[in-house]
Amino acid sequence: MEPRRDSLSGFGLGLRTQHYPAILEEHDGRAEGVDWFEIISENYIDVGGAPRRNLMRIREHYPMVMHGVSLSIGGTDPLDMDYLAGLKRLIDMVEPALVSDHLCWTGVHGINLHDLLPLPFTLETVRHVAERIARVQDYLGRHILIENASTYTAFAADEMSEWEFVTEIAERADCHILLDVNNIYVSAFNHGFQALDYLAGVPAGRIKQIHLAGHSHEGDYIIDTHDHPVPDPVWELYGRAIERLGPVPTMIERDDNIPPFEELVRELQQARALSEAALHKREAAQ
Amino acid sequence: MSGQLSRIQAAFQHRMLSGADGLEPYLAEGGHIGVYDHAYRARLQEILAGDFPALHSLMGDEAFGQVINGYLDAHPSRRRSVRWLGAALGDWLRETAPWSAHREAADMAAFEWALGLAFDAPDAPVVAQADLMATAAESWPGLRFGFHPALTVISLHHDVTGFQQAVTGEREPEAAPEPLDRPASWAIWRDHDSLIAMFRRLEPDEAAMLDNARAGADFSVLCDTLSFGADSDDAAMRAAGLVLGWVQSGWVSNLNGDAA
Known part of the structure; x- marks a missing residue:
């Protein structure tokens, strides 16, 4: 198998079932232009049959990272140890380079709303989330990455900016960050802050992966829909992020209006070119 | 945990599930909370339409939308993966008016759910035909069967x-599902090599025997399940033939009755 822990580099795509034929049949599992794939963890925990067979055929040729959507790290229910046990079994099988989930909550009182819900940016939340991340990392025996989510509402109780919130949690929990550049753009628009302030405020050394995606503009707000190509303002912000952070493994997420595989590979080339240009600029400035 | 965070989350969830407005005092001005309100049902509706395409087609958009709204009120998701959201839909349709009067809806939901399980149920070993044939004759009466997790048996009225x-x-x-004279059983499973979901209707005696086998009965008891009057040799032959068919289809994971 290919490299595993903490050895990820280059550019990846979110693995989607629509692309299995292109990856497995047209490219015999070795599509050029993609260095790694990210899987949604919940789609593969304790499943067999074709989903598992296809996953492991692709894993033979590519490094993978695992991305969860239901850890509910900010939720006030107890941590779901059955879920974590399943996640651990999948980690043992896939041997991913990175394991991530979102800085959000997904439900309480035993119910899962299947959405990435916003947290109040308070010290109470910081303490609660940091303690839970530390427990998850102890249980899994590895660092996890937490991803900044797109949000559509803020709370009256907020005591700090989102980047201060993310930073405080990451420092206290000693975890890594999956920086979603599109989510920064979306939340900056929705809440009226400067995206560049966000970029300047997060701890560079903890950022181990970047997400890029498209969104839907609804006039006075933006929704993080992952159903369009990455738009120009997000590309621009990505360039600024790489200028500040240096090389970071980067991928494109697409969850709706999914185009042919080759089209996403071409979009990924754009990320490569932009990253390279940003790294030149960074070098020149140093 | 007590505190503001848990109060906010309780109010937020209550709003999403029931539309209650207790969250408002906690929100900052100028947000777009409606995005979350809308997204919850829209997303789950879309997922269930994907899991039950034939039920959707059978009922039409409007009735399917009503079904899903009612179902989500009765069964908010309690699993981490949205994969399991529709697990109780067949039972709910069978038990809940006015849908209970349209038994074909519950039947369709049960069938589509079983096909989904056949597709991605965990992998497990399958007993090879040669292993069954190598079993000594004197061991047959005590054989018990552990079944593959991808095998489901359902009883349908249509x-x-x-x-x-x-x-x-x-x-x-070509036509709406036809009612059957009497309920019949179908087996749904995954082909071991192609990994494709398969199904076939079971004769009543095979269905009864399979039920007993899945409940842990040994082969001698299974032979008694088959009604061949006084001729126990015929029953044993028929039972052995059926067991061979199960093994050939990859339904059997072991010959000791353990859960696969």
Whole structure:
């Protein structure tokens, strides 16, 4: 198998079932232009049959990272140890380079709303989330990455900016960050802050992966829909992020209006070119 | 945990599930909370439409939307993966008016759910035909069977299979599902090599025998299940033939009755 822990580099795509034929049949599992794939963890925990067979055929040729959507790290229910046990079994099988989930909550009182819900940016939340991340990392025996989510509402109780919130949690929990550049753009628009302030405020050394995606503009707000190509303002912000952070493994997420595989590979080339240009600029400035 | 965070989350969830407005005092001005309100049902509706395409087609958009709204009120998701959201839909349709009067809906939901399980249930070993044939004659009466997790047996009042196959094959179904004279059982499983979901209708005696086998009965008891009057040799032959068919189809994971 290919490299595993903490050895990820280059550019990846979110693995989607629509692309299995292109990856497995047209490219015999070795599509050029993609260095790694990210899987949604919940789609593969304790499943067999074709989903598992296809996953492991692709894993033979590519490094993978695992991305969860239901850890509910900010939720006030107890941590779901059955879920974590399943996640651990999948980690043992896939041997991913990175394991991530979102800085959000997904439900309480035993119910899962299947959405990435916003947290109040308070010290109470910081303490609660940091303690839970530390427990998850102890249980899994590895660092996890937490991803900044797109949000559509803020709370009256907020005591700090989102980047201060993310930073405080990451420092206290000693975890890594999956920086979603599109989510920064979306939340900056929705809440009226400067995206560049966000970029300047997060701890560079903890950022181990970047997400890029498209969104839907609804006039006075933006929704993080992952159903369009990455738009120009997000590309621009990505360039600024790489200028500040240096090389970071980067991928494109697409969850709706999914185009042919080759089209996403071409979009990924754009990320490569932009990253390279940003790294030149960074070098020149140093 | 007590505190503001848990109060906010309780109010937020209550709003999403029931539309209650207790969250408002906690929100900052100028947000777009409606995005979350709308997203919850829209997302789950879309997921269930994907899991139950033939039920959707059978009922039409409007009734399917009503079904899903009612179902989500009765069964908010309690699993981490949205994969399991529709697990209780067949039972709910069978038990809940006015849908309970349309038994073909519950039948279709049960059939589509079983096909989904056949597709991605955990992997498990399958007993090879040669292993069964190598079992000594004197060991047969005590054989018990552990079944593959991808095997489901359902009892239907309508033959919904043709309609479902037409919808997923993107053909126009020729007719609505026909009611059966009496309920019949179908086995749904995954082919071991191709990993494709398969199904077939079971004769009543095979269905009864399979029920007993899945409940842990040994082969001697299974032979008694078959009604061949006084001729126990005929019953044993028929039972052995059926067991061989199960093994050939990859339904059997072990010959000691353990859960696979």
